[in-house]
Amino acid sequence: MPGPHASDRIVFHVDMDCFFAAVEERENPELKGKPVIIGSDPRGGLGRGIVATCNYEARKFGVRSALPISLAYQRCPKGIYIRPRFALYSQASKRVMQRLSAATDILEPAGIDEAYLDVSSCKTFEAAHQKAKDLQREIKEHERLSCSIGVAPNKLVAKIGSDHRKPGGITVVIDKRVQEFLDPKSAGVLRGVGPKTRERLAALGAETVASLREIPQEKLEREFGRFGASIWRQARGLDDRPVDPTRETKSMGRERTFGVDTDDMDAVRRTLIDCVESAREDMLSEELWARTLTVKVRFDGYETHSKQTTLRLPTGSKAILESAALSMAEPFLEAGRKFRLIGFTLSRFEPPEELLPLIDDDGRIPNIASKTGNQVESKNHED
Ligand code: TTP
Numbered sequence: 001m002p003g004p005h006a007s008d009r010i011v012f013h014v015d016m017d018c019f020f021a022a023v024e025e026r027e028n029p030e031l032k033g034k035p036v037i038i039g040s041d042p043r044g045g046l047g048r049g050i051v052a053t054c055n056y057e058a059r060k061f062g063v064r065s066a067l068p069i070s071l072a073y074q075r076c077p078k079g080i081y082i083r084p085r086f087a088l089y090s091q092a093s094k095r096v097m098q099r100l101s102a103a104t105d106i107l108e109p110a111g112i113d114e115a116y117l118d119v120s121s122c123k124t125f126e127a128a129h130q131k132a133k134d135l136q137r138e139i140k141e142h143e144r145l146s147c148s149i150g151v152a153p154n155k156l157v158a159k160i161g162s163d164h165r166k167p168g169g170i171t172v173v174i175d176k177r178v179q180e181f182l183d184p185k186s187a188g189v190l191r192g193v194g195p196k197t198r199e200r201l202a203a204l205g206a207e208t209v210a211s212l213r214e215i216p217q218e219k220l221e222r223e224f225g226r227f228g229a230s231i232w233r234q235a236r237g238l239d240d241r242p243v244d245p246t247r248e249t250k251s252m253g254r255e256r257t258f259g260v261d262t263d264d265m266d267a268v269r270r271t272l273i274d275c276v277e278s279a280r281e282d283m284l285s286e287e288l289w290a291r292t293l294t295v296k297v298r299f300d301g302y303e304t305h306s307k308q309t310t311l312r313l314p315t316g317s318k319a320i321l322e323s324a325a326l327s328m329a330e331p332f333l334e335a336g337r338k339f340r341l342i343g344f345t346l347s348r349f350e351p352p353e354e355l356l357p358l359i360d361d362d363g364r365i366p367n368i369a370s371k372t373g374n375q376v377e378s379k380n381h382e383d
């Protein structure tokens with residue numbers, strides 16, 4: 001990089017490498033060098049859950065996040081399978097976030113293992129590159145965890161950058177080279193472009209960002225509405241979203257796949273309540289309350305639905321969360337179908353409102369329902 005390359009805005013996206021697996025490896029050095037898979041119990045190939053993540057050794061066998069655990073077992077029967085320990089990961093995450101927050105005034109945590117940093121004060125990409133190297137080394141030395149960092153003029157390109165040379169990579173994309181960097185990439189790297197949109201874009205002849213740029217904006221808008229305009233801008237590397245320290249982690253949730261598809265509705269209810277409880281504990285450990293609650297169900301045959309409610313005020317109340325979850329699940333419970341999976345997710349977090357009147361645990365939901373939605377979800381959830 002011949003320098004100096006000055007820029008008004010410089011953003012980092014830091015993403016931990018195979019995060020859950022890396023934390024497990026750190027806790028148990030014997031795992032090093034072996035394929036490690038974090039997820040549900042494979043039960044000798046008969047397990048029915050999914051892979052949360054796996055280390056890079058396991059990825060060589062074709063194992064990856066969200067793969068059914070039974071398939072992972074077929075591909076990598078000698079792997080070491082570990083049930084997730086969320087409390088451990090959330091602790092590790094907190095410590096990493098503290099280090100990141102010491103490195104900048106403007107930090108936006110974007111998930112358990114990723115964050116954006118506004119490092120515009122570096123002024124040049126050369127200085128930002130050095131800062132990224134220092135930060136990466138610090139996290140390696142003090143937390144014994146590896147991360148990858150994208151350094152770019154905006155969040156979009158920084159995020160694509162952090163994924164460019166994983167694990168342990170730093171990718172610097174200066175303003176002038178943004179287009180060159182994006183062009184050969186799949187349209188799927190853009191925000192909100194999941195498998196379904198990718199298919200529709202491919203039908204228009206746009207598999208890469210370069211070919212996507214050939215499509216006129218009006219055509220994309222006709223095809224995808226407002227999202228089309230966003231794709232058009234993204235394909236040009238345009239993104240003026242600020243790094244926003246007040247944006248909270250998007251969601252926290254749990255889901256369980258039943259060992260055998262079940263029509264035991266009491267068991268489904270109990271499992272849902274377990275998910276609510278775990279998600280609530282995660283949330284309270286972050287000192288947050290949530291406004292949006294989502295129940296997800298998957299019937300036999302993989303048909304997946306979700307139902308969402310947004311409360312007028314945020315809550316941390318066990319009674320409210322449980323009764324809201326149960327009432328959202330009720331229509332599905334009454335459908336008389338067999339359940340494969342049930343899950344519960346909290347989002348739209350806010351700090352607890354201490355002045356709210358205490359709500360008694362009688363199961364009423366006094367502040368529910370500014371908006372409820374019902375949505376059928378496909379197998380591949382789009383961002
Ligand atoms: P990611 O950053 O997507 O994945 P990763 O950190 O494991 O691997 P990479 O090196 O490619 O970044 O997600 C962070 C953690 O979130 C991951 O360690 C486990 C969890 N997770 C799930 O539980 N389910 C999922 O489908 C995904 C994608 C992640």
Ligand code: MG
Binds near residue numbers: 015016017018113
């Ligand atoms: Mg990661």
